[in-house]
Amino acid sequence: MPDKITIGGVSVDTRHWIGGQRVASAETFSDSSPIDGGTLGEIARGGPAEADAAVAAARDAFPAWAATPRAERARILHAIADGVEKRIEDLAIVETTDNGALLRSHRRGVMPRVAHNFRFFADWLLSLEHEDFDTRGHRNHVSWDPAGPCVLITPWNAPLMLATWKVAPALAAGNTVVLKPAEWSPLTASLLADIAAAAGLPAGVLNVVQGYGAEIGDALTSHPDVRRISFTGSVPTAKHIAASAAANLTPLSLELGGKSPLLVFADADLDLAVDLAVEQYDNAGQVCLAATRILVEDTIAEEFTRRFVDKATTLRQGDPRDEATDIGPNIHARQLEKIDGFVQRALEAGARAVTGGHRGDGQYYAPTLLTDVAQDSEIVQEEVFGPVLTLQTFTTEDEAVALANGTRFGLAATLATGDPERAERVTARLVAGTVWVNCFFVRDLQAPFGGSRLSGVGREGGTWSFDFYCDLKNTVTAPNGFTDHG
Ligand code: NAD
DSSP states (O other): OOSEEEETTEEEEOSEEETTEEEOOSOEEEEEOTTTOOEEEEEEOOOHHHHHHHHHHHHHHHHHHHHSOHHHHHHHHHHHHHHHHHTHHHHHHHHHHHHOOOHHHIIIIIHHHHHHHHHHHHHHHHHOOOEEEEETTEEEEEEEEEOOEEEEEOOSSSHHHHHHHHHHHHHHTTOEEEEEOOTTSOHHHHHHHHHHHHTTOOTTSEEEOOSOHHHHHHHHHTOTTOOEEEEESOHHHHHHHHHHHTTTTOOEEEEOOOOOEEEEOTTSOHHHHHHHHHGGGGGGGOOTTOOOEEEEEGGGHHHHHHHHHHHHTTOOBSOTTSTTOSBOOOSOHHHHHHHHHHHHHHHHTTOEEEEOOSBOSTTOBOOEEEESOOTTSHHHHSOOOSSEEEEEEESSHHHHHHHHTOSSEESEEEEEOSOHHHHHHHHHHOOOSEEEESOOSOOOTTSOBOOEETTEESOBSHHHHHHHHEEEEEEEEOGGGOOOOO
């Protein structure tokens, strides 16, 4: 079986990267492109043996990396960022071919952000001040010790971007890493291994293992040498991982799904509100943060819906490599079936498709807006992860807040309102890790990111990432070096 896949002239190694070596598995699995469903090639199919080897490599490399001066760690992370920047075109075409998201977004937004993730956490590391407190003459000195080998497990909807949110702070903090990308989008993680090695990251500090979560996952998440697990993905997988990690009480960070609301008040700039709503079809709706539940004040619902449909029907769906395309394919035939199942069950239950409501050609789903949906219905309560939005109306602010908070999730919420006092009032009552007011998706890397309720445990970003990836230590020294029991 060949060890490489070539996409647009870019060669991607399909084996694991363990201890600075490419390692094959006896078995492989097929990777296909959502653009046409065609097979791209065979990927190493790891299991417990590969998991053990990768964790052992991370464990062996840990002491030296943890002891590497901060300035040197930061220098290598900047060199990785340089490597990403040099290969933006390569990374963009490989990611688009593998997961179907727009090439123009990968080129201009996602891959530059990947580089920025490394630079940001390198700089953050250098700016980290050890804190000192004084208690009755005793010096309390707080330090961030690296935790050890970290297992990082990522989904397919934004593969490299989400992986580097974890890899960059974990490495910056002095940890070693075993990264397990999703089996539907395994390729850019392999390129990252090449880039990191070329940047001088020592062998074993970053390891990449490929395979099905069900086959390699438990061996990683129940491993006694693993000190942190960071997972982005679905709620059922998170519950499984939490149970597996419980064997060693391994600390977990969980970034999970959402069913976020967009609240449109009658005092909103309607053009902006429509733009925000249509934006929710980005990445073919495969965005954890997507505001898939549009809640509109009843007095403007008709006008909003008319303008929404006018705008949504101008979106161009097609090949994600084409610069003119607005919406690409969905990741996999199985995901498409799942999406269509949700929509058909909603229609059978009495929902009305104002637009869409059916499959397109190939792996494409028609951008869909469903009305006449009940708050307790499946389509309002469950994450679809496709280009499917629902629209409900409200009369009062109280009702809007109750609908917005009325699911098991709490990842994000977006408000469209022209009244700053209302924005403040409503924001204070929303259960959400991020609230956007008259905007969407923008976030400073210093700010926390994560969800409440079933949307997750913990936060990523700035200081929250370092707190997670470090063992915080308080060293208390007696005055003048004498012991004082007090
Ligand atoms: P998933 O849970 O099916 O898979 C995610 C990862 O977990 C994959 O790498 C998979 O191989 C692995 N996995 C599967 N079973 C495992 C096991 N038993 N042990 C260890 N690992 C295992 O999720 P998905 O379908 O790839 O991604 C979509 C989900 O991710 C959606 O729910 C979406 O909302 C969520 N998501 C959340 C965020 C966020 O930051 N909150 C971002 C993107 C996606």
